[in-house]
Amino acid sequence: MAPPGESAVELVELVKRYGARTAVDGLSLRAGRGAVTALLGPNGAGKTTTIEICEGFRRADAGTVRVLGLDPVSDARALKPRVGVMPQSGGVPGTARAGEFLRLIASFHSAPLDPAALLDRLGLSGHARTPYRRLSGGQQQRLSLAVALVGRPELVFLDEPTTGLDPQARHATWELIEELRAAGVAVVLTTHYMEEAERLADHVVIVDHGKVVAQGGPDELAGAERQLRFRARPGLGLEELLAALPVGSAAKESPAGHYLVEGDVRPELLATVTAWCASHGVMAEELRIERRTLEDVFLELTGRELRA
Numbered sequence: 001m002a003p004p005g006e007s008a009v010e011l012v013e014l015v016k017r018y019g020a021r022t023a024v025d026g027l028s029l030r031a032g033r034g035a036v037t038a039l040l041g042p043n044g045a046g047k048t049t050t051i052e053i054c055e056g057f058r059r060a061d062a063g064t065v066r067v068l069g070l071d072p073v074s075d076a077r078a079l080k081p082r083v084g085v086m087p088q089s090g091g092v093p094g095t096a097r098a099g100e101f102l103r104l105i106a107s108f109h110s111a112p113l114d115p116a117a118l119l120d121r122l123g124l125s126g127h128a129r130t131p132y133r134r135l136s137g138g139q140q141q142r143l144s145l146a147v148a149l150v151g152r153p154e155l156v157f158l159d160e161p162t163t164g165l166d167p168q169a170r171h172a173t174w175e176l177i178e179e180l181r182a183a184g185v186a187v188v189l190t191t192h193y194m195e196e197a198e199r200l201a202d203h204v205v206i207v208d209h210g211k212v213v214a215q216g217g218p219d220e221l222a223g224a225e226r227q228l229r230f231r232a233r234p235g236l237g238l239e240e241l242l243a244a245l246p247v248g249s250a251a252k253e254s255p256a257g258h259y260l261v262e263g264d265v266r267p268e269l270l271a272t273v274t275a276w277c278a279s280h281g282v283m284a285e286e287l288r289i290e291r292r293t294l295e296d297v298f299l300e301l302t303g304r305e306l307r308a
């Protein structure tokens, strides 16, 4: 499904190689204004490379890139004041004091946000005089986010904005991102937190091996399928349970004592499972019917093996 809104970013058949390695392999996507687009993918899938091409930090080997209708390399000067960038790490000199640096970046923009208010919003007021390298990892992340936002950009690229943040800072970041969307800003972010994508994203793009393997709204990707889960003593005879269920159902125990039944989850199936449990003296605890999550879909599409 196409993402909502007018395009802020359009990539068509993007290719990027590092020597013999193809990091981005014919990737096409669109990110809308006033929408949050989340790029998901295993380590090394090509997300950062794609974002860095959009930011004009790298050149694509093939394909087309339009950012706010412009070319990120040849139109870099025109784009700079309109686009906010939060890199995966760094972006701020180690000796720069948080408050001074944010005021300096604000001074490059015609109608910036108030740097002091932004620092306060991100819980950094008490660290305004602290050099960047002395900030904790999470505080450095928050300052990078402030730097990306202080110029009131039309489009922001946030590479793993909440990695390593404590729950308070993560929630504060989510609220800021939601406000940006409401103000019509296009937000393109990467994340490894599926619940973050589920909560924030209007459009999710799952990337693997440099290609888009699925895209759509989070609910749309998760689909309408339901699954039934319960806990009980380990080692139940699942073949026997399966025989009682409609053809096409699946049942598995993973990990021990945690049961999952998939298939056409209707009232009849629920009744069959509970009747089977009753006839076997099994107390099905925490029995619940759930939709598949984005994490289920992600693992199905990209597999469970670790990435190099």
Ligand SMILES: Nc1ncnc2c1ncn2[C@@H]1O[C@H](COP(=O)(O)OP(=O)(O)OP(=O)(O)O)[C@@H](O)[C@H]1O
Pocket (backbone or CB within 6 Å): 018, 021, 022, 023, 041, 042, 043, 044, 045, 046, 047, 048, 049, 050
């Ligand atoms: N400067 C570089 N030189 C050579 N190879 C690179 C370079 N940058 C990235 N790569 C390789 O390109 C591939 C894609 O990397 P990229 O950083 O875009 O992935 P990613 O999806 O952002 O991963 P992660 O989730 O770990 O941040 C990886 O195999 C990586 O090793």
